[in-house]
Amino acid sequence: MLLVICVSSHTIYQFDSCRRDPLRSVLVKSLLNKVLMKMNVKKSALPQWKSVKCAQQEGGVECGYYVMKFMHDIFKSCKEVQDLEKVFKTPREEPFTKKELDEVRDKWAIYFNDCELPSV
Numbered sequence: 454m455l456l457v458i459c460v461s462s463h464t465i466y467q468f469d470s471c472r473r474d475p476l477r478s479v480l481v482k483s484l485l486n487k488v489l490m491k492m493n494v495k496k497s498a499l500p501q502w503k504s505v506k507c508a509q510q511e512g513g514v515e516c517g518y519y520v521m522k523f524m525h526d527i528f529k530s531c532k533e534v535q536d537l538e539k540v541f542k543t544p545r546e547e548p549f550t551k552k553e554l555d556e557v558r559d560k561w562a563i564y565f566n567d568c569e570l571p572s573v
Contacts, residue, residue, distance in 0.1 A: 508522070
């Protein structure tokens with residue numbers, strides 16, 4: 454699950470590639486709202502949650518690749534968070550193809566390989 458938090462609109466966009474487990478979504482919202490209330494955020498000021506229809510994974514182990522693909526698509530297509538609703542206006546719920554997952558995995562691998570990590 455990927456949560457995109459837009460502070461200016463007070464909205465949390467939820468990309469969940471495993472929506473077949475609705476309890477999971479309820480637990481995430483409840484937990485984050487409780488954390489915000491502990492930080493003295495008024496109940497009336499809690500964020501609005503928007504569930505974005507997105508590709509659904511077939512198995513239970515591809516979630517990391519789906520989150521990376523969602524992140525890649527967002528950075529590639531959106532100039533501002535408000536553009537999320539425009540970009541994902543035509544929802545895609547069918548799973549990503551193996552080719553799409555391989556491409557995003559390769560892009561992230563290249564990116565992280567090019568990063569210079571501080572020596573320990």
